[in-house]
Amino acid sequence: MKTNRNFPAARALGVLIGSIATLACAPAAHAQQRDASVLAGACFNCHGTDGRSPGSIVSIAGRPELELATKLKAFKSEPPPAGTTIMNRIARGYSDADLEALAAYFSGIKAASAAPRAKVKGDGK
Ligand code: HEC
Incomplete structure (x- = not known):
């Protein structure tokens, strides 16, 4: 029975394909x-x-929740804050x-x- 030798390989391939399909679906499930x-x-x-900015863009870690939520929603308004x-553009995607x-x-x-909160505007850039 020579053909039977191919069965383990075929089964392994099936398992592999199944695993790949499961992995590919995982991130989508998370986002949902x-x-x-x-x-x-x-x-x-x-x-x-983690929102701790090392550069000139403002840090958002540890800021009051209401302040962050208010600012984020304001970015969606038309026109957005001056x-x-x-x-x-980013906020509209959420x-x-x-x-x-x-x-x-x-x-x-x-x-x-250690890092002082950086300002976006007026930082001499
Ligand atoms: C491409 C770079 C970029 C990305 C990605 C980005 N931001 Fe921003 N963020 C900025 C810049 C620049 C500002 C200053 C406002 C502006 O110029 O649009 C800002 C401002 C903010 C502010 C207001 C901070 C303040 O004190 O005024 C919040 C809150 C914020 N971002 C949250 C987020 C969140 C949450 C995400 C992820 C969903 C995000 N940002 C993704 C660049 C970015």
Whole structure:
């Protein structure tokens, strides 16, 4: 029975394909749960890891939840607050519930003590 030798390999391939399909679906399932820590990853590039900015963009870690939520929702208004450069475009991609979840998430992170809060405007750039 030579052909039977191929069965383990075929079964292994099937398991592998099944695993890949499961892995590919996992991030989508997370996003549906509106897990704020997943949403927050989109903010780290500019506001620093965990919202603690090392650069000129303002830190958002440890700020009052209501302040963050109010600012985030204001970015969605038309026209957005004066001086807004990018957050109006970013904020529009999120529901108000998402923005509130993000505000709660970042306000719950301890602000970095060493780094002073950077200002976006008027920092001599
Ligand atoms: C491409 C860079 C970039 C990304 C990504 C980004 N931000 Fe911002 N953020 C800025 C800049 C720049 C400002 C200053 C306002 C402006 O110019 O739009 C700002 C301002 C803010 C403010 C107001 C801070 C204050 O004190 O006035 C909050 C809150 C904020 N961002 C939250 C977020 C959240 C939450 C995310 C992720 C969903 C995010 N940002 C993603 C660049 C970014």
